[in-house]
Amino acid sequence: MTIQRLMDAFELLTDWQERYDYISELGAKLPPMPEAEKTDETRVHGCISKVWITGRASGDPIVMEYRADGEGPIIRGLVALLVMLFQGRTREEVLDLDAEGVIEKLGLDENLSPNRHIGMYAMVEKIKGIARAAGP
Numbered sequence: 001m002t003i004q005r006l007m008d009a010f011e012l013l014t015d016w017q018e019r020y021d022y023i024s025e026l027g028a029k030l031p032p033m034p035e036a037e038k039t040d041e042t043r044v045h046g047c048i049s050k051v052w053i054t055g056r057a058s059g060d061p062i063v064m065e066y067r068a069d070g071e072g073p074i075i076r077g078l079v080a081l082l083v084m085l086f087q088g089r090t091r092e093e094v095l096d097l098d099a100e101g102v103i104e105k106l107g108l109d110e111n112l113s114p115n116r117h118i119g120m121y122a123m124v125e126k127i128k129g130i131a132r133a134a135g136p
Contacts, residue, residue, distance in 0.1 A: 003085065003102055010106050019111075020074060027076030030083070033069035046122030048115050049075040053083075053123065055130035063088050064131055068123075078108075078120060086127050094131040099124040 013019045037054050044051040051070040058065055066087055070079040085102060086094050103109050103120060112120065 006081070006084070006102075007105060016107075016111050019107075023077035023081060024073040025077070026080040026084070027070070027073050027078075030068065030076055030080040033067050037067065038069065044119070044122050044126045046125075047075075047119035049119065051075060051079055051119065051123060053079070053126045053130065055127065055134070057091060057131075057134035061090065063090055064094050064134065066127060066130070074116070075119070078112075078116065079123060082120070082123050082127060086131075091131045091135050095128055099127075 009022065010019060013022055033052060033054070038050075038052045042052040042054045044053055047070075049071045051068070053066060053068040055064055055066040057063070064086060066083045068079045068083050070076040082099070085099060086097065089097065100109075100121070103124075108120065109117060
């Protein structure tokens with residue numbers, strides 16, 4: 001999903017309860033992550049809830065592919081939202097994407113609890129760290 005499409009979807013929703021429902025729906029659509037991949041190495045440290053993210057560079061042209069999971073509908077939805085932002089982008093695009101700016105434009109920075117807010121940035125750093133490790 002493009003950043004603009006995501007922002008358009010958020011604008012159509014009139015209040016934060018609808019937006020939380022939408023985020024939960026995104027989480028419900030997140031493909032399952034194999035239990036074997038839910039390790040301490042793939043866990044996002046900095047999140048109070050358990051969140052796991054894996055990724056690799058593949059394809060031609062080479063793009064990043066991510067798999068992720070999280071506990072609870074909102075957390076799983078936030079993970080899904082971030083995976084959607086970064087999925088299928090080149091390593092350079094992943095590293096250059098201003099995820100913090102997108103989080104602010106969506107209003108998530110103001111409408112998430114402080115713990116979830118910190119967790120979102122930890123997830124972004126994990127995703128970018130995977131891209132860094134996949135590079136030359």
